[in-house]
Amino acid sequence: MDRRSFVTALFGGIAASAIGASIVSAPAKAASLPVDDAARLDAAPAEFSQYWRRPRRRRTVCSVRRNRYGRRVRVCRTVYY
Secondary structure (H helix, E strand, O other): OOHHHHHHHHHHHHHHHHHHHHHHHHHHHHHOOOHHHHHHHHOOOHHHHOOOOOOOOEEEEEEEEEOOOOOEEEEEEEEEO
16 A cells, blocks of 8 residues: 555544544534423424425326437427416
């Protein structure tokens, strides 16, 4: 193994583990809410805590094109409107 690639991989692994530890610890701190905040979130009305979006209308549009070998092929795509 080349010495330069070994040292680079070693320092990269140390940096990745240090960054990973800080990223993992942040959600753990955020997940622990005080009891009164958790109770207020549970008491919130359902229509404000849920997001619903109606389905988008779509249709399929096909056209005949030539592929890279010159043969005619049908190419279809979905169009949202």
